[in-house]
Amino acid sequence: MKDNALIKRCQKGEKQAFDELIRLYYPYVSGFLIKTTKDEILAEDLTQDVFLKMIQNIEKFNLSGNANLGTWLITIAKNCYIDHLRRNRIYLENIDEVPIADNRSLSDDIDQKLQYEELLNAIDNLPPEQGIAIRLKYEEDLTLAEIAKRFGVQSKTIKSRIHDGKAKLRKLFKDKERQD
Numbered sequence: 001m002k003d004n005a006l007i008k009r010c011q012k013g014e015k016q017a018f019d020e021l022i023r024l025y026y027p028y029v030s031g032f033l034i035k036t037t038k039d040e041i042l043a044e045d046l047t048q049d050v051f052l053k054m055i056q057n058i059e060k061f062n063l064s065g066n067a068n069l070g071t072w073l074i075t076i077a078k079n080c081y082i083d084h085l086r087r088n089r090i091y092l093e094n095i096d097e098v099p100i101a102d103n104r105s106l107s108d109d110i111d112q113k114l115q116y117e118e119l120l121n122a123i124d125n126l127p128p129e130q131g132i133a134i135r136l137k138y139e140e141d142l143t144l145a146e147i148a149k150r151f152g153v154q155s156k157t158i159k160s161r162i163h164d165g166k167a168k169l170r171k172l173f174k175d176k177e178r179q180d
Helices: 002-011 015-037 040-060 069-087 106-124 128-138 144-151 155-179
Strands: none
Touching: 002 015, 002 040, 015 040, 015 069, 015 128, 015 144, 040 069, 069 128, 106 128, 106 155, 128 144, 128 155, 144 155
């Protein structure tokens, strides 16, 4: 996997490998933080913090662990945002205490969550260019032009990456369905 090779090179201190990882994951982390904070300037600052922490802690990343690099970076991003909120004494309403009127059953919720997690894991196993493009399109709700601008490529390249990634996902889930 391309990410693992880059991570190993980063763990050896290769600057070019860090540059490549940042180039690949910057749009994903930045998009996540823009959506989370709803403040582009704050998101930019936090994104810089995330990649600084990545550089400082890359040797701690476990290549044989369950989490992939994208998951690890989003965890760092969440923690950076939480730290920002605490430093500035900003308190968010505790989501667990908000009453939700919903007629769905608990088993439906659990099934849906398991399917969603399975999809996210499958996306994480795609080549980074495809997985990140899909996440930006469907999780961050960005247009092809916006994603292309972040990657520094043409819109048709992003469209192709998303199409190829979705085709791989369809095949994976069809194969899984046949096995079940």
